[in-house]
Each structure stands twice: as structure tokens, then as C-alpha cells.
Amino acid sequence: MKERIDELxxxxxxxxxxxxxxxxxxxxxxxxxxxxxxxxxxxxxxxELKRADSPTVKVGGEVIDKFEKIHHILPMLSLPNVFNEExxxxxxxxxxxxxxxxxxxxxxxxxxxxxSLIYKEGKLVSGATRGDGVVGEDITHNVKTIKSxxxxxxxNIDIEVRGEIIMSKATLEKLNKQRKDDGLPLLQNCxxxxxxxxxxxxxxxxxxxxxxxxxxxxxxxxxxxxxxHYDSLNFMRDLGFKVSNNCxxxxxxxxxxxxxxxxxxxxxNLPYDIDGVVIKVNELExxxxxxxxxxxxxxxxxxxxxxxxxxxxxxxxxxxxxxxxQITPNAVLEPVIVMGSTISRATLHNExxxxxxxxxxxxxxAIHKAGDVIPEVIRPIIERRxxxxxxxxxxxxxxxxxxxxxxxxxxxxxxxxxEACPARKVEGLIHYASRNAMNIDGLGDEIIEDLHNMGFIKxxxxxxxxxxxxEQLIELExxxxxxxxxxxxxxxxxxxxxxxxxxxxxxxxxxxxxxxxILARQYENIEAxxxxxxxxxxxxxxxxxxxxxxIVNYFINNKELVDNLINEGINTKYLGEALTxxxxxxxxxxxxxxxxxxxxxxxxxxxxEKNNGTVSDSVSKKTDIVIVGANPGSKYQKALxxxxxxxxxxxxxxxxEFE
Numbered sequence: 038m039k040e041r042i043d044e045l046x047x048x049x050x051x052x053x054x055x056x057x058x059x060x061x062x063x064x065x066x067x068x069x070x071x072x073x074x075x076x077x078x079x080x081x082x083x084x085e086l087k088r089a090d091s092p093t094v095k096v097g098g099e100v101i102d103k104f105e106k107i108h109h110i111l112p113m114l115s116l117p118n119v120f121n122e123e124x125x126x127x128x129x130x131x132x133x134x135x136x137x138x139x140x141x142x143x144x145x146x147x148x149x150x151x152x153s154l155i156y157k158e159g160k161l162v163s164g165a166t167r168g169d170g171v172v173g174e175d176i177t178h179n180v181k182t183i184k185s186x187x188x189x190x191x192x193n194i195d196i197e198v199r200g201e202i203i204m205s206k207a208t209l210e211k212l213n214k215q216r217k218d219d220g221l222p223l224l225q226n227c228x229x230x231x232x233x234x235x236x237x238x239x240x241x242x243x244x245x246x247x248x249x250x251x252x253x254x255x256x257x258x259x260x261x262x263x264x265x266h267y268d269s270l271n272f273m274r275d276l277g278f279k280v281s282n283n284c285x286x287x288x289x290x291x292x293x294x295x296x297x298x299x300x301x302x303x304x305x306n307l308p309y310d311i312d313g314v315v316i317k318v319n320e321l322e323x324x325x326x327x328x329x330x331x332x333x334x335x336x337x338x339x340x341x342x343x344x345x346x347x348x349x350x351x352x353x354x355x356x357x358x359x360x361x362x363q364i365t366p367n368a369v370l371e372p373v374i375v376m377g378s379t380i381s382r383a384t385l386h387n388e389x390x391x392x393x394x395x396x397x398x399x400x401x402x403a404i405h406k407a408g409d410v411i412p413e414v415i416r417p418i419i420e421r422r423x424x425x426x427x428x429x430x431x432x433x434x435x436x437x438x439x440x441x442x443x444x445x446x447x448x449x450x451x452x453x454x455x456e457a458c459p460a461r462k463v464e465g466l467i468h469y470a471s472r473n474a475m476n477i478d479g480l481g482d483e484i485i486e487d488l489h490n491m492g493f494i495k496x497x498x499x500x501x502x503x504x505x506x507x508e509q510l511i512e513l514e515x516x517x518x519x520x521x522x523x524x525x526x527x528x529x530x531x532x533x534x535x536x537x538x539x540x541x542x543x544x545x546x547x548x549x550x551x552x553x554x555i556l557a558r559q560y561e562n563i564e565a566x567x568x569x570x571x572x573x574x575x576x577x578x579x580x581x582x583x584x585x586x587x588i589v590n591y592f593i594n595n596k597e598l599v600d601n602l603i604n605e606g607i608n609t610k611y612l613g614e615a616l617t618x619x620x621x622x623x624x625x626x627x628x629x630x631x632x633x634x635x636x637x638x639x640x641x642x643x644x645x646e647k648n649n650g651t652v653s654d655s656v657s658k659k660t661d662i663v664i665v666g667a668n669p670g671s672k673y674q675k676a677l678x679x680x681x682x683x684x685x686x687x688x689x690x691x692x693x694e695f696e
Contacts, residue, residue: 038079039086045076049092062229067347070118071373093332104174104236107165109153110197111256114170114332116315116339120374122294125316128338129290132318132327139318139336142266143296144284146313146339147251149203150232152176154186154252159193161186166236179235179243185250187277196261198273200252204231205308208247227310249309252278258321265319286319297340302668304342313341343406346415349373351400354385354429356436358460360468360544362453364435364442366391368402368414375406383412388431389449395419397426435460462496463489465544469497473550474542475531479524487513497542498598500528501605532605535612536563539602543595546587554646555579556588558616563609567592567599578624579651619648621692626659627652630673631666633686636693644693656681664689 052069056062073092080087087093119125132139153173155163164180165173180186183202190196204227212230213223224230234246255261255269263269267286274280283300287293297314304311318324318336327335353369366385373380383404385391396402400417434441435453437460442451453461466485470477477500480488488494491513493506503510503525510521537557541550548556559577560566566588574585592599603609627645629638629652641664642652656663656675663676664684676683684692 038083042076042079042083042086042088045072045079046088046091048072049076053092065348066228067373068349070341071349074374075372104176106168106172107153107163107175108172109165109170110155112170113151113153113167113173113199114329114334115167116337117333118313118341119338120341120343125293125338125340126290128316129293132323132336135327137323137326139320139323141287141293142270142284142317142319143287143293144253144315144317145251145281145300145311146315146341147201147203147253148228148310148312149201150228150235151199152180152202152235152250153197153199154180155197156190157195159190161188174236176235178240179237179248182240182244183248183250185279190276192276194261194276196276197256198252198278199254199256200250200278202231202235203227203249203251203309204234204246205249206310207308208249212246250279251281253280253315264321266317266321266324267319301342311342313339315339343375346403346405347373347375348401348403348418349380351396351398351402351414351417353398354391354396356432358435358437358453358458358464360461360465361546362455362458362461364432364451364453366429366431368396370402370404373404375404375412380404380412383414385414387449388451391429391431396429397422398429399426459489466494466497466500468544469542470500471542474538475500475534476527476538477524477531478527479520480527484516496598498601498605500531501607503528532607534608536561536608536610537613539563539607539609540566543591545591547584548588551651552579552584554613557611558613558649561611561615563599563603567596578649614647616649617647619650619692622648622650625650625661627662627664628654628656628660628672628676629664629666631664631669633664633666633689636690641689641693 049069049072052062052064052072055064076091077093080091080093119128129141151167153163153165153167154161155165161181162177163175164177164186165175167173180202181188206227209224209227209230216223224233230246231248234243234248237243252273253270255263255273258266258269258272261272263272270280270284283303285292285296287296293314293316300311300314316338318327324334324336329335350371351368352371354366355369357365357367359365366388368383368385370381370383385396394414394416396414396417401421402417403415404412405415406412431451432442435455435458438453438455438458440453440455440458443454444451455461463486466489467482469475470480470485480500485494493503493510494500507521507525510516511518535557537550537554540548540553540556540563555577556566560569569588571585571589574580574588575582577585580588622645627650629641633641645652653660656672656679658679660676660679660681662682662684663672665673665676666686673683
């Protein structure tokens, strides 16, 4: 573990040097935060390995020697980060467990360069960067060029205030256009451009960059007779400082979350970059009671918006075998936080996808969550390659049973054709028990794999035989009586699932959750479906020729399994609402974009599917209607370009007879 701690310290020290000394960042803020969080966790777990020169003892980084140093009167501490609702709840609980019930100020977290401004008798005398939190850099000559920073206040008082120097999106765009015309390298983003501009030796450069500033913190508010942070914001605004109006005073977690959601929607249209929401206890007396850690105030935190893209290292590419025998390459990633969850694996779909992206093992890659859910590798960062990367090679044999792989005509995927391949069987069992299928709670992937390897479960029918093996199960490591009882209860409950859950769980080739529901609604029970003809099935919308053949073949080849499931008492009837007819919906294909007040997207989708319509994620020439709510995305413009019918909020509510 010492080797990993030393490695992390070296990475962070080099990052600090590149960022603070050379003004030339080599890794993103997200990567830096990831390494820092890992180091903090390791030092907490192994305190005896913590080094005196660890970056965790600092708030920031080194100070550039070419600027004069300024000692801050009070330390400029940074804030701890939270990434999801659970961590916000934990922050609030820690505060309120101390027996206090504060209000909270929620503000925009500006993405720029932190600055401390000092005034004597109302006149600006000093501007400094945060530096390492104790010593910063004197940038007074550049601060004076920023038009939103007053040279003289409306009152002749001595005061220190803190805020953020930023660059607007429009300014960056204008500067980069000029730099492109001049053959100069483009500025990376608003944050780096603002930081670099404010730390120029020549103030003329800063003046030409049209920088901006927001003030958000008063270090010693009680000296001015103030009792809350919210009062401090108003006090600084009255003195002539630019203070954001985009903040709220919240009493509950729900109000905090609503503000975060609202600001996230506004974010793309703001004239400047923000990367989160700062949450502070409002009452100064409670702030004092809560106090500080060595690095952070206990009364404040910063919620970081999920990054649209984050960077991490592609450590390896491994291959998995699906329940149909399909071979899928998977990225093994250096763990990274994406939209609040830690990601270490991502599917690479197939050989063509990997080669199309030109991925190499060892690459730094950009990833995001497709549809805000599924981790996906977008591209390699070619300029970060150093020659140690390894070329991707597609395997020719199954990684589990070593059978030769086959690439079916017209398809991009490779398959293991060995129906006895253990991986195919295990994946089929995992799929049957999954949440969207029969939802057998307590049976995780590893438990199912162990039970299969030990001979307890060979087919989906064996889930229902586990009740006869209770004594043997209790002897297995990690499965106590309580856990086994929970599993058996969940197995029994799964018998009451609606038909579409069973159809999806059986793993009929090509039949996903959506098509399973279409079939269940159409036939209402498995007896009617299992004897349906190919000609009848292929005429059903979204089923077609290939799926019709797969369904017919499945029931011919699995007659005994279906009979046995029926004999076990598994429900084989559709338990949902029957299909109804609606002239505005039936037979039509919809896309939903934006927010409809009083209706969730799931409610609209359920209504459409109940009336035998379908919902798609993307607009195409086959789309019949696009439902458009508030703050629609690019799908709205595409619908206009393709002259597709639009249902606005009033229309869809009328169609649904919503009151």
C-alpha cells in the first residue's frame, strides 16, 4: 500500500507544479479530485503511512515565485465535495446531529480563480490568489483592470472580501476566434483562461481579456454586526460588489435538491461556467459551534455537477460471454467518479467499436454515462499517448470454454456456439433473476455463479427447488439463515410476476423488456403466445420477421421447461392493464423532450404504451409525434427540421384527459 500512496503523492505533486507553477495543467480537475480522494481514503485507513509532505496537508498548491507573496489574514480554505443526494443527506445529518437546526444558503459554484480583495478606508489596496491557503500571489495590478471589481467602495471602511475571477463564455469564444486568426493555440476553457489571464505579469494582457468577478464570502462578518451569511451577501452587495442573485435560503434538504435541479437546467444557458452548488449554514453562531477541520469548514460543502465527460486510464480490455453466447469486449478502467458513482468497467460493445475508436490498452480515455445511466468510452486522448500503449487484439476462442468463435453473417458480433458453455448458462440465470425480469432479491451475480458452480442451480427451474435444499445452503460460506430465508421468500414472490417479466427473464433471443410487454399485452397468457404462428407474430408492430422466428423456435425447443414452470405455480398471465384504443396514440411512435408540469416522463410513456403506441429515445423520419415540454433539448429542433407533428403540454394533457 505504501507504493500506491507514494505513487499518488508523486502524481498530485506533479499536477500541482504543472497547474500552479507552470500554469500548464496536464490533467483535468476531475482526475486530480479522483487521485486526491483516493489518497485521503488510504491515509485514513493507514495513518502510519501518511507522509509529512503529503498534498492532503495543503488546501491548494505551490505559489509561483515570479509573483510577490501575500500572507492571508485568515486562511483561504477550500470546501469538501459531495456528488449525490446521499452525500448531501450525510452532510446535513452530521450538522443536525449536533443538536442544531440551521437554514442553508445555496449559491452557484463559479468555475474560475479564487481571489481575496483587501480595502483600506474603502479603497482597493490588494488582490491575491488563494495559493496554498495561507500564502497567495499578489495580482493587484491585474485585479484593478477588472471592471466588476470596485476601486472604491460606497463606504470608507476596512474590509476583506473573497470571490471568483471568471471569464464569460462569449469572451472566450471571441478570444479564441482572434487567436485562431493569429495562429496562436486556443485557450482550453473559461476556467483556465481566467486563471491564466489574472496571473499575467503584464496587466495590459489581463485588461484585454475582459475578466469578470463575483464576490461570495466575508471572512469576518461579525465585525460588521452581521448574524447570518445571507446578510453578509447583501452587505457586500450594498458596498458595491458584484454578488450573484442566483441563490436561495433553504430550510430543508428537499429545497436544496430542488435548487440544484433548477440550476442544473439553467447551467447550459448561463453566460459563465459553474461546476456545482455551494451549500453553507446560514447562521454565523451555528457556524462557530460547528467549527473547522484542518482543511475544511464543517458548516459548508460543495455539490459538484456530474461531468459530461471524465478522463481515466484504460488499464485492460477483457472479454465476457453473454447468455446468447455473444462475446463483448469490456474496458477495465482506473476507478473514476461519473455522475456520483464510481466506475471501473464499461462495455466496448464489439470489435468494430474498439477499432473505430482506435483504442489501445494504456490510453487515457474520455467516458460518460450514456443516457445518464450506462458508462461508455467515448474516445482516446491521442495527445496523452507516450508509446507504452498496447494494440487491441480480438480473441478467436471463447474465454470460458475455449470453443472457436463464430461471426454470424451480417452481424458485427462474435458468438460462442457451445450451448454447454458455463458462462452462457450463468449469464442466463443472472438475467432471469435480475430486477427487470423476475426480480429475485438477494441473489447477486456472484451468489448465482457460486450456486451454479456447486450444482445447486443448473437452469431457471432450479431457483424454485432451492426451498428443498435449505440445510445444504446454510453450510455455504456467506449464506446465513437470515439471508437464505430472504432469498427463498423472494423466489416465492417472483412466482407472482406479470407475464412480461417472465418472457423477458426467459431470454428469448431478441426479446427485450419492451417487446416482452408488447407480447404480454397482445396475448395476455403464455398458452396463447406459445402456440401463436409465425405469420401472426410477424405482423405485430415492433416484432417483425426475425423476432417472430425466434419466438416460435424458442417455444418449440423449450416446451418441457415452460410446462415445468407452469407446474411450479409461476404466474403466466399478464397482470397489467389491457391495451386500449386512442386515436391520437394507437399505432404511433413518440419521442418525449423537455419537462411537462405535473406529469413525469414515465407516466406519459405508460399512457402511450397502454394505448398501443411506442416511445423512442431519438427523433427520426419514422417518428410520428414529438411531445415537447419546458426546456426541450435538441430533439425539438430536429422535429421541426423534419416537419414532425408536435404535441405541446396542453395537447398531451388533453389527450391524456389530465386534470
